[in-house]
Amino acid sequence: MLVYRVFPYLESAEPGEPGHPLYEHRPQRGGRIDHPDYYVWYLARQSEAACGETFGNLARWTDDMFEFPALPGARKSLGTYKLPDDLRVCDLDDPTQLAELGLRPTQVISRNLAATATWGHKIWSQHSPAIEGRKWDAVQWWSFHRPQWTVLASWVRPQFVDAVALDLAHPAIVDAAAALYRPL
Template sequence: MTTRLFRVFPWLPDAQTPDRPGHPLYVSPTQGAGRIDGPDRYRVLYASTSEVGAIGERFGDLEEWSDAMFVVPSLVGGTRALAEYSLDDPLLDLDDAKALLDRELRPSRVVTRDRGTTQRWARAIFDEGRWAGVSWWSFWNPDWVSCGTWAVDRLELVSVAPLADRIDAVHEARDVLARPWRERR
């Protein structure tokens, strides 16, 4: 079964290889504080199964939204973009009660902000050797599915679009999260 994944990322159109910042498959070598990170064992690319979910996850902590969100000051010439990927390998669905029961994992431990806890269960799932990553419900909206895959090398890039070109999806996520939009002056 193919899974479609979406990710908001700082895009640099000239970044031609995944080891370059700004490439759609780039994962920073210093990344390690995320929910399922295991930097000593694997890299993780975080995504969502919907455009709106990816946008909501990326900007959910902002109290006010504007087109300033599209700017990436730390990446000269970069802009925020929305990438679509396909993955033919299975993700473990942690919104499935049986998956949780089989691992003696409580739902509250899936979305806890305690990264030591989440990284422990993620390593155990990685060690099963059956999964390309995991999916769970979004902290911001349980109808959104968040994912992390350690099979970054098996992702197929489908498309990339500047986030400004996906403004309808941006506003849909903003509406779901009840965030005001501020026009730049």
């Protein structure tokens, strides 16, 4: 399956360095299900969702939102990644799954990091007798900004496919801005 994320891209970055498409910033801070024991890849099923999740809190979208001054020469880009088609995904848009986990939709979408980290760790910790090891490779839910968008947190490292520099004319930015009623 193809998935997307926005990240600060630096073409000259080597693997393991900031700006590389597979760079793992440690420690992670502020993500919905960040945890000190494992790394989480936050991705979206739709390219416009990746853009909307990244820039959705900005009232006005301008070209300077793509700059990344913390890493000289880097610019926010849309990365395309591949995850295995047989990835075991815990779908929190499934009412049966919510009931099994004892979760309410408001607990999933809440921006309470302590609460979301708790359910994220609970899902990560589940084991299955049918499979040796963890029951889930990833968890997905609906976007805070637009419920039609699906966001995903994967404990499996994705394979990098491509990166495209973002600008205000990029189709994913245009679509996300229109969906979120953000002027360009």
